[in-house]
Amino acid sequence: MTKTIKVKDVYIGGNHPISIQSMCNTKTHDIPATIDQIQELTAAGCEIIRVAVPDQAAANALSQIIPAVEIPVVADIHFDYRLALSAIENGVHKLRLNPGNISNTQNVTAVVKKAQNYSIPIRIGINSGSIEKNLLKQYGVSATAMVLSAKNHIDLLESLDFTDICVSLKASNVPLSIAAYELFSKQYNYPLHLGITEAGTLYNGTVKSAIGIGALLSRGIGNTIRVSLSDDPIQEIKCAKAILQSLNLRKFGVEIISCPTCGRTQFDLIKLVHKVEAYTQNFSADLKVAVMGCIVNGPGEAREADIGIAGGNGSGIIFKKGQIIRKVPEDELFTTFCKEFQSLL
Ligand code: SF4
Incomplete structure (x- = not known):
């Protein structure tokens, strides 16, 4: 069984129900539009929402968005440690951030210490499209390279005594994604966020996600899911619910x-x-x-x-x-x- 992490009032891992996530496609600095979309997604069944934080305006907007919505908000941050610090100060409930991408140890430490002080978990989000060059050279685009990439980020967090971690190993190639999650789950007990990235449009993306996410869940792997579709995020929630209901993991009504x-x-x-x-x-x-x-x-x-x-x-x-x-x-x-x-x- 995996470790459990807490994101506001939602538990991920252990025996907790598989939670449903989505991501806003509004500009995060457009506060009314982002709040509207989060509320619509919440009404549709979304349980955790992620927003992109590409700049300071987005990080600042969190202070108004978060109090206006019910569900936990995750800040998606790529390289800038200052945005992570601001997001935490502005009330975010979880970070999606790969610590190895932050340029120096001092800055990583600052983010990790702040996350620790605020009890904010960090999701390490490995994507087959952005594996480090040295791993690619040695292992190619493979499950091994993806898991080793996750390991680098985990090692960095663990070296700072931080274990409030969740991991995703997304690929748009379904068998690769399945292999990466399976390999990881044999080596670690951190909870897993499942997803098939860049899955595509409604029809093909639904099929790819249902196969990839469904195969893993049916093997007991995965603690929270996000279906990625090039469509209205409401469709992601409908698809996620159908996957979970088909596997008798959750009940969503008739x-x-x-x-x-x-x-x-x-x-x-x-x-x-x-x-x-x-x-x-x-x-x-x-x-x-x-x-x-x-x-x-x-x-x-x-x-x-x-x-x-x-x-x-x-x-x-x-x-x-x-x-x-x-x-x-x-x-x-x-x-x-x-x-x-x-x-x-
Ligand atoms: S329920 Fe009747 S109509 Fe439907 S597939 Fe079966 S035999 Fe055909």
Whole structure:
């Protein structure tokens, strides 16, 4: 089991639930826009938010952003130790920073001591695209190079008695990322932040993230996740929730199962399933809902669903745990389903 770190009121590691993170794509110095986006993401289910801190204006903005939002805020800092010091002073709850990238030991020590005094954990974020030259020369872009790169940063922090650490080993190549996280987890018990970096647009990025993050989580590796998509960050939260729910690691309300349709389907199932999904996502009940394409096979195939709906030629049925309870004309199917669904709440 990994060590646990605390980020404001969210625990990462040990037996704590796998938390969901995202990153703002607003300019951090645009305070109202950043607060709005964090609030939207929080409402969607984001539990930890990261913001870029590329300059002093962004570091200063944190002092107004942090008190205005509920969830922990992580400052993403690349090289400038002064920005890290300001971010901590301005109330940030965690730093994402690779200490080896800060130019001199005195400056690293200043950041680490301040993080220690404020109980601020540091995430070491290894990215396959920015491995140190000497490691690349010896090991190429590989899991070994990524883990050794993490080791350099960890050694530096540990030499200063700092162990409030979380690590990520991201690559856009899924097998490489999986191998790096696996290798790391055999050697260290620091909690892991999982992600497939530069995963791409909504469709491909979702697939790559689900495979990479899902493979690791299913092997018991990973403590917090961030899905990276070239899209609205709200989509990252939806994807993260679906990954966690698919692996039975977290429950986020109603689960929809639906058949892929086939030659037996005699109505517009795809339209209906979208309607049912939009309706049921307003409820947080732990229920499984099935939307099936035919009356003959639907109830049996979706026996494990708490409630289901199946359409036919001009009429449809509502079933519960595989048993038909109502038969109704097609135009009443959705409203009847809604009533029956509500009776289960
Ligand atoms: S439930 Fe009916 S329509 Fe859907 S895939 Fe199965 S047999 Fe085909």
